[in-house]
Amino acid sequence: MEFKFSYLFAVIWLLINVIVSIQVARRDDLDAFQKKGQIVFVWIIPFLAAIFVWHYNRSMDLEVKRGNGTFGGGESPVDHE
Template identity: 50%
Template sequence: MELKYFYTGFGVIALLNLIVSVLLIKRDDLEVFQKVAQVILVWLIPLFAAVGLWLFYRSQDKPKSIPKSFGGGTSSGTNTHNGSGL
């Protein structure tokens, strides 16, 4: 019974490593050496490296929010002309 849990855990970790390895290989922003080194890390330090690299690149791939304009320019709600003609 205990061996069954071991094989299940091993299978989950191997699947996670495989998924992260494929994601690393498909990245266009990494050089070949970086891809190879990170895939080796994923397989040498199975759970921690896979989860760590996955979280790191997931945070890098999030779309950046467009900053809202701050200050400057005129607003239709302001009246700077007092009508005195000066």
């Protein structure tokens, strides 16, 4: 039995598209039109679209770095004796 890379590529392509489609469908921050559009985009333009949508959605999930926890610019509440 001969191993064909085209079968491996097809399986990887389907797996990526299914994973990304599920990821998009489960997002709460997208409305129904955006979800449908992104899923259609993934399946019409297969491999590159899946990578693009995956990267786009992951970039939205990155935690925003905050400052050191202080607010304002006044003095800190320290007891002066």
